[in-house]
Amino acid sequence: MSAPTGRAGRRPTIKAVAAAAGVSTAAVSQAFNHKGRLSEATRRRILDAALQLGWSPSAPAAALRNARTRSLALVVRRPTDVLGSDPHFSELITGIEGELAPRGYGLLLHLVTGPPEEHALYERLAAEGRVDGAVLTDAREDDTRPALLARLGLPAVLLGSPDGTAVVPRIGLGDQGAGVTEAVRHLLELGHRRIAYVAGPPELQHTRVRRAAFESALREAGLRPFAVLHTDFSERRAVGATEALLDAAERPTALVYANDSMAVCGIGTAQRAGLRVPRDVSVLGYDNLPLGSWLHPRLTTVDQQVQRVGAAAARMLLALCGEDVEEPTLTGRPRLVVRESTGPAPG
Amino acid sequence: MSAPTGRAGRRPTIKAVAAAAGVSTAAVSQAFNHKGRLSEATRRRILDAALQLGWSPSAPAAALRNARTRSLALVVRRPTDVLGSDPHFSELITGIEGELAPRGYGLLLHLVTGPPEEHALYERLAAEGRVDGAVLTDAREDDTRPALLARLGLPAVLLGSPDGTAVVPRIGLGDQGAGVTEAVRHLLELGHRRIAYVAGPPELQHTRVRRAAFESALREAGLRPFAVLHTDFSERRAVGATEALLDAAERPTALVYANDSMAVCGIGTAQRAGLRVPRDVSVLGYDNLPLGSWLHPRLTTVDQQVQRVGAAAARMLLALCGEDVEEPTLTGRPRLVVRESTGPAPG
DNA sequence: AACGATTGGTTAATCGATGTACCTCGGGAG
DNA sequence: CTCCCGAGGTACATCGATTAACCAATCGTT
Numbered sequence: 134m135s136a137p138t139g140r141a142g143r144r145p146t147i148k149a150v151a152a153a154a155g156v157s158t159a160a161v162s163q164a165f166n167h168k169g170r171l172s173e174a175t176r177r178r179i180l181d182a183a184l185q186l187g188w189s190p191s192a193p194a195a196a197l198r199n200a201r202t203r204s205l206a207l208v209v210r211r212p213t214d215v216l217g218s219d220p221h222f223s224e225l226i227t228g229i230e231g232e233l234a235p236r237g238y239g240l241l242l243h244l245v246t247g248p249p250e251e252h253a254l255y256e257r258l259a260a261e262g263r264v265d266g267a268v269l270t271d272a273r274e275d276d277t278r279p280a281l282l283a284r285l286g287l288p289a290v291l292l293g294s295p296d297g298t299a300v301v302p303r304i305g306l307g308d309q310g311a312g313v314t315e316a317v318r319h320l321l322e323l324g325h326r327r328i329a330y331v332a333g334p335p336e337l338q339h340t341r342v343r344r345a346a347f348e349s350a351l352r353e354a355g356l357r358p359f360a361v362l363h364t365d366f367s368e369r370r371a372v373g374a375t376e377a378l379l380d381a382a383e384r385p386t387a388l389v390y391a392n393d394s395m396a397v398c399g400i401g402t403a404q405r406a407g408l409r410v411p412r413d414v415s416v417l418g419y420d421n422l423p424l425g426s427w428l429h430p431r432l433t434t435v436d437q438q439v440q441r442v443g444a445a446a447a448r449m450l451l452a453l454c455g456e457d458v459e460e461p462t463l464t465g466r467p468r469l470v471v472r473e474s475t476g477p478a479p480g
Numbered sequence: 481m482s483a484p485t486g487r488a489g490r491r492p493t494i495k496a497v498a499a500a501a502g503v504s505t506a507a508v509s510q511a512f513n514h515k516g517r518l519s520e521a522t523r524r525r526i527l528d529a530a531l532q533l534g535w536s537p538s539a540p541a542a543a544l545r546n547a548r549t550r551s552l553a554l555v556v557r558r559p560t561d562v563l564g565s566d567p568h569f570s571e572l573i574t575g576i577e578g579e580l581a582p583r584g585y586g587l588l589l590h591l592v593t594g595p596p597e598e599h600a601l602y603e604r605l606a607a608e609g610r611v612d613g614a615v616l617t618d619a620r621e622d623d624t625r626p627a628l629l630a631r632l633g634l635p636a637v638l639l640g641s642p643d644g645t646a647v648v649p650r651i652g653l654g655d656q657g658a659g660v661t662e663a664v665r666h667l668l669e670l671g672h673r674r675i676a677y678v679a680g681p682p683e684l685q686h687t688r689v690r691r692a693a694f695e696s697a698l699r700e701a702g703l704r705p706f707a708v709l710h711t712d713f714s715e716r717r718a719v720g721a722t723e724a725l726l727d728a729a730e731r732p733t734a735l736v737y738a739n740d741s742m743a744v745c746g747i748g749t750a751q752r753a754g755l756r757v758p759r760d761v762s763v764l765g766y767d768n769l770p771l772g773s774w775l776h777p778r779l780t781t782v783d784q785q786v787q788r789v790g791a792a793a794a795r796m797l798l799a800l801c802g803e804d805v806e807e808p809t810l811t812g813r814p815r816l817v818v819r820e821s822t823g824p825a826p827g
Numbered sequence: 828a829a830c831g832a833t834t835g836g837t838t839a840a841t842c843g844a845t846g847t848a849c850c851t852c853g854g855g856a857g
Numbered sequence: 858c859t860c861c862c863g864a865g866g867t868a869c870a871t872c873g874a875t876t877a878a879c880c881a882a883t884c885g886t887t
Contacts, residue, residue, distance in 0.1 A: 144607065144609060144633075146843060146844085147843060147845095148843080156866075156867090157866070157868080158844075158845090158867095159844095159845075159846080159866075159867060160865090160866065160867080161844090162844060162845055162846080163845090163846090165844095166844095168846075169846085169865090169866085170866085171865070172864085172865065175865080175866085187603065188607060189604060189607035189608045190843080190845095191608060191609045191843050191844070192540075192549075192609055192610045193539075193541075193543035193544040193609055193843080193844095194540075194544050194842075194843035194844045194872090195843080195845080196539075196540035196872095197540040197541050197844080197871095197872050197873065197874090198843080198844050198845050198872050199844085199845075199872085200872075202540060204588070211574065211577075220567055222570065223569065226589065226591070227558065227591060230589070230590065230591045231591075234590065234591070239588045239590070240589050240590070241588055241589075242573065242577070242587050242588075242589045243586070244573070244574060244578075259491070260534055260535060260536035261536045261537065261538060261539040262491060262538045262873095263539045286491075368770070368773075368774060394774075397775070401774050401775050402776075404776035405776045423715065424744075424771070426715075427715060427741075427745045427748050428744070428775075429747070429748040429749075429751035429752045493873060493874085495873080503836080503837090504836075504838080505837095505873085505875090506836080506837065506839095506875075506876075507835090508874090510836090510875090510876090513875080513876095515875085516835085516836080516876080517833095517835060517836075518835070518836075519836085522836080537874060537875095538872090538873050540872090540873080540874095541842090541872075541874045541875090542874055542875075543842095543874095544841095544843065544872090545841075545873080545875050545876090546842085547842075
């Protein structure tokens with residue numbers, strides 16, 4: 134534990150580098166930012182000196198001077214319930230970070246329990262100038278966040294909105310209707326007629342979009358939903374909804390869930406009720422989380438490439454922050470992934 | 481989209497507040513930091529003015545002046561494989577954030593693919609003064625990170641170490657041996673004699689600790705492990721290991737996994753092989769992730785209260801950063817949670 | 828009444844990096 | 858020989874908040 138050569142904790146400043154290279158601090162700054170006019174020789178000399186000393190420009194100092202912190206916020210609603218620790222967000226974060234890291238940006242993660250706390254958080258983040266922008270998740274009906282962020286002058290991108298224009302740019306999760314439509318058609322082809330939908334919270338935009346797609350896909354086939362139940366994405370509700378559906382007199386032969394986590398709960402609940410999946414009842418998820426493919430039976434689901442969505446959101450936000458990045462290419466629409474949890478309708 | 485009353489993007493500074501309250505900027509600062517001597521009256525007047533203007537001290541400016549950013553880093557190894565998006569980290573983050581948020585600290589999240597990248601990241605974070613400290617996860621045998629962080633002068637806490645003393649403070653995950661021991665005894669009482677262990681990567685410290693506990697618990701009963709297989713925590717390896725074990729001539733009657741995610745894969749694999757859990761084979765996990773209780777059968781596991789560990793790590797790190805926080809109370813040892821995936825040994 | 832102590836503030840330096848305005852050469856044109 | 862010009866750097870103000878040092882009243886004391 135003897136102190137190594139360098140005095141730990143005492144970071145070198147731009148002055149040290151300037152001295153080492155025999156130039157002014159301004160020159161050092163210019164060398165790092167490709168501004169001003171420096172001869173290639175001195176530039177190299179400065180860079181060498183910096184490398185030698187292990188110097189990088191102080192982030193707080195640069196942030197103060199430039200009014201840009203090079204970090205973005207991601208605010209996630211904290212689970213009031215277990216299902217909240219949904220791996221969905223892990224995937225999203227992976228996608229975002231993949232874009233930020235190579236550009237030297239940081240991701241500031243915050244968890245909140247509800248809208249009031251979330252709003253206060255944005256106020257504080259903006260007031261303190263802690264971040265250059267924010268990724269908003271789970272677009273809601275009449276979402277008040279975009280207006281707030283606009284008022285605060287904080288660039289933002291809203292995730293999970295079906296359409297593309299608003300106060301702040303939005304990243305749709307692809308044409309979500311298409312994914313659900315494809316899923317329903319798959320079930321219809323398998324002969325299912327009594328199909329139920331376990332939806333998310335009604336205040337989320339994608340809930341409405343997917344529900345509409347679900348109902349209209351059935352209508353095209355001259356059918357009506359067996360039932361549509363809303364949940365808060367919690368395990369309790371997912372299980373409760375499933376039990377209610379399976380208890381029905383003529384129970385549904387297929388259950389469609391608004392996300393994979395609930396679908397997993399659904400499979401468990403069905404099995405616990407003595408039903409076999411997919412022989413007695415088919416189950417369909419949404420998200421294509423890794424989790425789904427570990428189970429037996431493997432979960433049939435809709436892949437929406439959450440990581441790519443995250444990456445696209447990050448790029449769009451970076452662009453809003455003045456970074457020049459190539460246009461986010463939101464690849465294909467969500468696609469059905471048929472695995473083992475769906476099968477021919479019984480009887 | 482017409483601009484609201486306030487000019488968006490133009491944040492108020494301490495000067496504006498000082499002017500509004502009719503005092504100097506120094507007074508404003510003192511009012512916010514409980515330093516200096518201000519009459520209660522002016523203090524209140526200043527705070528009111530600040531509230532009115534929606535002002536909070538600029539984080540970058542304060543960071544520059546105080547050499548403290550009030551944000552901590554959490555570096556997570558990015559999944560080379562799906563299992564990497566292990567909900568374990570969601571839980572950990574929840575625990576950490578729970579301590580940081582009320583103190584106005586931010587959590588800077590970074591994903592890395594391997595040790596070289598991770599080391600470079602710490603160098604950069606330290607050099608740029610972006611964070612006040614870091615949480616290191618997954619203590620490894622001969623871990624080089626503590627020394628690096630010490631050299632950089634960056635406070636750090638190491639998670640997942642069995643013992644408690646080192647270059648940087650370490651948070652043990654409780655007496656992990658105890659959890660495994662309890663698990664093995666549970667299986668022994670159920671009559672199991674052929675018990676296999678699917679371990680994590682050998683370079684992680686907890687792998688050695690848990691493995692040792694596993695073997696010694698069996699030895700106490702005069703038994704030897706059926707087998708101990710190491711994995712990299714990936715789905716592929718978990719499934720592969722499980723298949724290998726179940727293919728054995730006299731197959732094991734119980735499988736113990738080093739984490740819940742692998743245990744879930746194990747259950748799926750066993751079921752796919754036509755075995756019933758727990759009638760034909762018992763399965764035991766480690767972590768007690770929410771996921772485990774959604775399945776059928778519900779996963780028997782060892783609860784190590786990941787959230788609390790995260791909270792303890794955060795508090796310890798905050799203390800190292802000079803924040804005065806109450807001593808982290810690392811509650812109980814890991815405890816066995818018996819659910820449905822373990823049962824009497826067959827035959 | 829003069830003086831030290833106390834209360835309640837203010838002034839000015841500082842953190843580290845950045846960018847504008849300016850300065851200093853050496854060389855070529857006139 | 859003088860003047861101008863551009864290449865190559867430097868000096869200094871600045872971003873916003875913090876804090877040590879300092880100062881102006883007011884009060885109690887003998």
